[in-house]
Amino acid sequence: MSTALWLAVLASALGTLLMRMLPLLWMQRRLDRSDSDDDLDAMPQWLGILGPLMIAAVLGTSLVPTTVDATSWLATAIGVLATLAVWWRLRSLGWPIAAGVAAYGAVVTLLG
């Protein structure tokens, strides 16, 4: 890589790090200044709403299969149902994911 290209990598890395780091410092300062005992009260309401919605959007993007065809969509639907069914019974983190991946994999392998 040329020096210019290395500089582009470093600028992208530094910019990304600052976008992850500086908002934390801003928020920590805001929380420190707040009189409220509960830090959650000092958080802007829109920010608290945006958090879960960002996770929901990440879920939406990740639901799109690597290969977009009917089999993959069917596998996605069955994987989602399997994940939710096991979560409903166990309310845990690990097993529902294992069940979802297994169900997805079974459909892709059998019909693919």
Next chain:
Amino acid sequence: MSQQATRSLPRPWLAGLREAIPLLGGYVPVAISFGLIAVQAGFSTWEALAISTLVYAGASQFLFVGMIAAGSPLWLVVVMTLLINVRHVVYAPNIAPWLTASRAWPWLMHGLTDQVFALAHTRLPQLPASQRLGWFTGAALLAWFSWIGGTALGAVAGEELTRRWPLLGEIMPFALPALFLVLLAPRFTDRRWSVALGSSIAIALLLTVNGLSNAAIPLGAACGALCFYLVKLDSTTRGR
């Protein structure tokens, strides 16, 4: 691994490592693809590793390598990379109320990817304050190392791996939506949240299917927020 209970963990960093394992299903296959594509675009293995270690942001790395390979001006490559990553600005403030007093936290934000944020946003409030730093360090480091390791694997043996196990790269990434489903399911508590979360998921999915994956997360979340406030307005109006 109960999600609900606030309980003491004997080794919080180990619990963080364990709970981040589902992320590997999504990270490793995608990182292998990145390593392979970077080498095919003319980068060396060490250069691909440097990008994964320093930038550490999936979609923007693919764009970075693709634009360089296409001969785009470097300033434009940097601007586009940062533009894709701008969504990260809302992540750290969202978990800030649960972060303890330690100078390590700002530096640990390097590991705050979409997926680590989703996990931390759910788990940190459930952990005792004394264990949050250890838990986050374990989870974030496992995710980071898996991304770097996957890149190395892809750069060195990507072609061989995808030829030998073509289905593996297709099946394992389902661990990511499965993880997000489990993290989000308890948040469908009432009609308002269900409509907002459901529309965020649907909009982001539709945008991704139509090739707008980079805009999908911020636009999906923005539409969800709009629905959240519209449902409130609707119920307020009916109440009158």
